[in-house]
Amino acid sequence: MTIKKRRNRIHYLLSAIGFWILFFFQAQSLFCQQQTGTAVLFGQVTDQSNQPVAEARVSVANTKKFTTTNEKGEYELTVPADTTITIEYSHVSFGLRIKTVKLAAGKREKADILVDASKTLDTVTIEDNFSRSNFIQPISIKDIYVQTGASQDFNTIIFTQLGVQQSNELSSVYSVRGGNFDENLVYVNDIEVYRPFLTHSGQQEGLSFVNSDMVSSINFSSGGFEARYGDKMSSVLDIRYNKPREFAGSVSGGLLGGSVHLEGASSDKRFTYILGIREKSNSYLLKSLDTKGEYKPLFYDIQSYITFNPTNEWEHGLLINVARNKYRMIPQTRKSSFGTVNQALQLSVYFDGQEIDDYQTLMGAYTSTYRPYGKDLSLTFITSAFNTSESETFDILGQYSLDELENDFGKDNFGQSAFNIGTGGFLNHARNYLDASVYNFEHKGNKLWKDDGRQLWWGAKYQHEIINDKLSEWTLVDSAGYSLPNPYDSAGYINPNAQPYEYLDVNEVIKSKNDLSSNRYSGYVQQAWNWDSKDTGEFTLTAGVRGNYWDLNKQLLVSPRATLSYKPKWKRDVLFKASSGYYYQPPFYRELRDLHGNLHTDLKAQRSIHYVLGTDINYKAWGRPFKFVSEIYYKQFDNLIPYEVDNVRLRYYAANSAKGYATGVDFKVNGEFVKGIDSWASLSIMKTMEDIKTDYYYIYKNSDGDTIIPGYTSNSIPTDSIRVEPGYIPRPMDQRVTFSLFFQDYLPKLPRCKMHMNLLFGTGLPFGPPSFERYKDILRMPPYRRVDIGFSYEILKNKSDAASPLSPLSVSETGNQGTGESGKRKKGWGLKSIWFSLEVYNLLAVNNVVSYFWVRDVNGRQYAVPNYLSNRLLNARIMVKF
Secondary structure (H helix, E strand, O other), X not given: XXXXXXXXXXXXXHHXXXXXXXXXXXXXXXXXXXXXXXXXXXXXXXXXXXXXXXXXXXXXXXXXXXXXXXXXXXXXXXXXXXXXXXXXXXEOOOEEEEEEEOOOOOOEEEOOEEOOOOOOOOOOOOOOHHHHHOOOEEEOHHHHHOOOOOOOOHXXXXXXXXXXXXXXXXXOOOEEOOOOHHHEEEEEXXXXXXXXXXXXXXXXXXXXXXXXXXXXXXXXXXXXXXXXXXXXXXXXXXXXXXXXXXXXXXXXXXXXXXXXXEEEEOOOOOEEEEEEEEEEOOHHHHXXXXXXXXXXXXXXXXXXXXXXXXXXXXXXXXXXXXXXXXXXXXXXXXXXXXXXXXXXXXXXXXXXXXXXXXXXEEEEEEEEEEOOOOOOEEEEEEEEEEEEEEXXXXXXXXXXXXXXXXXXXXXXXXXXXXXXXXXXXXXXEEEEEEEEEEEEEEEEEEEEEOOOOEEEEEEEEEEEEEXXXXXXXXXEEEEOOEOOOOOEOOOOOEOOOOOOOOOOOEEEEEEEEEEEEEEXXXXXXXXXXXEEOOOOEEEEEEEEEEEEEEOOOOEEEEEEEXXXXXXXXXXXXXXXXXXXXXXXXXXXXXXXXXXXOXXXXXXXXXXXXXXXXXEEEEEEEOOEEEEEEEEEEEEEEEEXXXXXXXXXXXXXXXXXXXXXXXXXXXXXXXXXXXXXXXXXXXXXXXXXXXXXXXXXXXXXXXXXXXXXXXXXXXXXXXXXXXXXXXXXXXXXXXXXXXXXXXXXXXXXXXXXEEEEEEEEEEOOOEEXXXXXXXXXXXXXXXXXXXXXXXXXXXXXXXXXXOOOOOOOOOOOOOOOOOOXXXXXXXXXXXXXXXXXXXXXXXXXXXXXXXXXXXXXXXOOOEEEEEEEOOOOEEEEEEEEXX
């Protein structure tokens, strides 16, 4: 790139940022002119023991005006004057309290609130109006304790959300609206987290980063998210860890692993800590797979989040994570049946060798936040370091036999081998090692104007990446005892120039050593306005712009984004919203590496333009609260990097050679189908396609004028050819229809006994032969169908405590609910509750397919042998809270 072009792009970025800043402040002036007479309400929120309640939300009902209490429980709120208004006080420890006031213009009035946190409340949903006006879905955290699934992972609760696709219970990865696993942003306390680079199957993944025992809030967006979030094309998962106010803990264990967590705070609440330890061993689950052998997985991690407030204005936080995922497999045999009634086939494989994978992750982050009292300003400084050391080593020899089964009911050998149609073998070898480090320094700011609810965000970030990668991987295919080369060309036709006995054919050879060091710079500015129209309703506008520059490919990116919401003054609580923006995804290391392990450092960012329309309706049915959300979207893709999917491994072509689109509609309804507990259902209809510029191919004709079909046409010598341009083909995550359901129930006369059910359905994903020619991937896997069901019983419950998070009568957000008659929970290691649960995974025993293993018969015909996922299993689990 020339200096002149670079200057032009920098000038473009500065001009765009300047335009947005000017627009923000002009709009501020306009909205400020609309303000009427105001008054001031102030006071203190305390509990029954006269202890202040910090971080309680104080707001004017049905408006954007709100504040939060400080460490002393004090608040001050500017409110409309000369009119009767409703003040809402809300906190996770006491739910919702309401007070009605009417103040004269210019008057200051004191209103102290005394709350009793020991009283058990019916379900209360505290919803952030700003999140609702944007495309952000708050997720109740009380359900993460029961929604663990076969993966025993936090991400299970994400699988049933709006627009999410998941077709592998062994994995914690997910795709959103046709995107792949690498297109999702995940933040924990404003720090971006990463998944392993080398994993190629779900059983290797181990534990994901997020520890369910430490979570205090979850926000999720399926698209159309704000400029303050980073540069990915599909989704955002924003998680906050808990800041406890008293001592508590939990211990849980089952057949698939266990966890321990402790939390507490000093007497003045200035020092808090939370510690979580997890262990997972899914060998019990892996024994249900078709490949039998010795599985020795061991996954564990330790996380800690510590905060310290030396003054009321300053807060310091430290997040530490140490994780080790080790996977060892010694395969022995495999027997898989597939095909149709007319041609039933069976593959038998005998293995020798083993696979050993090791992933070690270290992450540390320090945050410092300054919040000057009374100024509604927050300034945060974050520095973090992430390191992963990964190794993937295996030598696996397989000898297979492909048989056709007898399908005549009248014969004695029905269902057994009738005759053999192919034998062969293969040798898979890998010595892959990767070490990656990512260092960040970031500043984030936030300013709130309480009078009219305007809010400004800004941020700047520097990131340094160091990656060292060494790959050595190949596959040797053997047919009928001879190491033969493939007699077919890349299109699958006989190659007349092939000389099959002069060399060995070693497939998929990857030999490379890559060292990469680079720097990224990014920043954003964003503001939200809201205003009321007396005749129509309430409007909220959120607009911002991001900038990103990477010194490796010398590309400067500018991403404007905006969301507008409208809440009409109807009797029913309805919100309409629309969003559009540019979402660039600069390549990370995985995208830079092609199929042969070579790096392409000139690769440019992929681009997605989002257009999203949505409705959000709160209503009541059977006297209970419900929410219905619907979104329709269109995403236009440019500079796409095509890729192949094998299980959870993504292999990129490392070229900006495609364009495409994704379009669809999502629906979600959630509420109290059973009184006191939440359930929900999601339905998505989606189509995503791409057009690859270089994916043309040829149809060959023989001397008879017939089209040559490999393995079927006897005369396979080509004499003529026709060039074919495939055009738009399905993207690898093109799952047209998905449906998910999470349902809970309990016995009315025995509410301690509960049932929860998780149902997932998704139509088949595209797949094709392992030739790395995307236009061939137009076949479809069978639909993914899975039902998991669990039954829980509360063995012990401390009556002096408020409802357990698993109880039918619990607050929608967990918090400090344990208080006795005196307003204080008893000190020490007193038990809150003991829960025992039995879970049945894959209740319907459906053989779901995750990928295919390809073999040839004696005629050179290829067969796709399905790799099935786990079968029906029973799991037992116990959880103790204290």
